[in-house]
Amino acid sequence: MVNYSVDDIKEFENIIENSKNIAIISHMSPDGDNLGSLLAMYLALKKEGKKVIGLELDEIPKYLNFLPKIEELSNDENLNIDTLITVDCANTKLLGELGRKVFDNSKNIINIDHHKTNENYGDLNIVDSKISSTCELVTNMFIDLNISFDSEISTALFTGICTDTGRFLYNSTTQDTFKIASLLIENGADKNFIMERLFQSHDLLARKLSTQILSKSEFLYNNKVVISSITNDILDKYNLKITDLNDVINYYRDTNEVEISCFIKEKPEGGFKVSFRSKNHIDVSQIAESFGGGGHFSAAACQIDGDLNEVKEKLIKRLDNIEW
DSSP states (O other), X not given: OOSOOHHHHHHHHHHHHTOSSEEEEOOSSOOHHHHHHHHHHXXXXXXXXXXXXXXXXXXXXXXXXXXXXXXXXXXXXXXXXXXXXXXXXXXXXGGHHHHHHHHHTOSEEEEEEOOTTOOOOSSEEEEOTTSSOHHHHHHHHHHHTTOOOOHHHHXXXXXXXXXXXXXXXXXXXXXXXXXXXXXXXXXXXXXXHHHHHHHSOOOHHHHHHHHHHHHTOEEETTTTEEEEEEOHXXXXXXXXXXXXXXXXXXXXXXXXXXXXXXXXEEOTTSSEEEEEEEOSSSOHHHHHHTTTOEEOSSEEEEEEOSOHHHHHHHHHHHHXXXXX
């Protein structure tokens, strides 16, 4: 079940039909769901004969370089756009400088997303916070639009569903999610290949650094919370990027004792981003929202001002408010 109407689909069709130049965009710090939904929409509209461009706003993590036609994404900001489609982007602040420029110069905005914090900034908003991922939402849209699935579209969509559900672990995963995943496999998504590229192709040096990070993690509240951190100087020493360490946050979360895993990451330009992962008992999106961030019940993120020690202090002060 999806939370958009027949009229939404008809309006989407009408806007696309009357658009000569279409761009598709998503949030900074790309992940599987935002790139998967962007590429799937790009590929589908190209199949329909539309003039469409997919935009790359930020460096793409190495582990997602296998996605189909990812090399066709552009960073051209001088575009004459009739319609801009944003996918998996809760607010326009997440678009960055390039994204905002394209956004401000577009005549029509279609906003497709699954975050409960979405600000409905589009002329057409297709937003369903009860669905597992934007890729699941887009899959349902394609079914209603009678868009055919090929192996490339199916691969992009399956990747986003798989990553945003934590390998179908998070409580946003429903029986409908599995039905959609099955449909995508039937239409050419190679489950084994995708899973290997996402979860079994880590850089060895990154794994070695991960063990160092994990060895210095702090456990709080009778081991219910773990806090790990990484700074730019350490990343530079190993010649790695923060996206090379994307699985660190799950390591201790996947134990009996830990309910919440927090990973504090210094951003390349300075400042700290904090990512959260939980099981099915504590809504970490509420923690993130208290710092101006957002996300989902089991996965969320925010930015916290200060140096590393100040960030930890602010985070712990917020965690003190949880009834353990």
